[in-house]
């Protein structure tokens with residue numbers, strides 16, 4: 001289970017809270033989507049789940065471990081995090097970057113090298129391992145960023161808008177990988193997005209949040225069926241979150 005209960009968070013100096021009593025829960029082993037408009041609180045929520053941001057109050061649990069000082073290190077080993085911003089060293093090659101991230105998790109030598117080569121191949125980057133990352137396209141950087149989170153075989157992969165700014169081919173490869181990774185390895189996946197069509201096709205469970213609160217949670221098809229006037233998840237989303245643009 002991945003659970004957040006009654007999370008509250010107001011960043012220092014902010015006038016408005018970012019999370020106002022957010023609660024949801026996803027079963028283990030699923031592909032789950034945390035969806036919401038700009039500023040809904042998606043990144044804040046996953047940052048709290050990962051232990052990068054501290055909630056003012058409330059509880060976050062990963063596989064029944066509370067995110068607190070006592071469990072932070074254990075949780076860190078169990079999760080792989082793919083941040084929204086590309087977190088790679090531009091002047092280093094993909095191989096050097098991935099070796100660095102593998103080393104951070106205590107991986108080294110031939111096993112690490114083999115793993116990196118397998119993933120470079122899997123993500124269509126095998127010819128570019130020695131190229132500096134600043135020479136990569138947006139899609140290549142995004143794929144390398146994902147590999148960096150996989151090397152230590154996490155049980156839960158958390159991705160913050162992993163398909164933002166990539167072309168159709170890269171997006172297709174990333175989504176296909178996530179489906180296979182979930183099915184073949186049984187890894188739980190939590191992904192944030194505001195691309196509702198993509199979430200509808202990828203996710204088994206979604207939680208829609210807005211202004212730091214849960215709007216609704218369930219399986220995409222069930223949510224659509226509960227709204228006879230809506231043809232797809234995007235229409236359900238707009239029905240509940242409204243048409244006003246967000247800051």
Ligand SMILES: Nc1ncnc2c1ncn2[C@@H]1O[C@H](COP(=O)(O)OP(=O)(O)OP(=O)(O)O)[C@@H](O)[C@H]1O
Nearest residue numbers: 011014018036037038039040041042043044045194
């Ligand atoms: N470090 C910060 N300091 C102050 N306010 C912040 C900080 N990070 C986020 N916020 C604010 O908290 C709210 C939620 O932001 P958050 O990034 O969690 O939303 P999001 O749903 O991920 O948005 P987006 O889809 O735009 O990435 C927003 O109003 C944002 O401006």
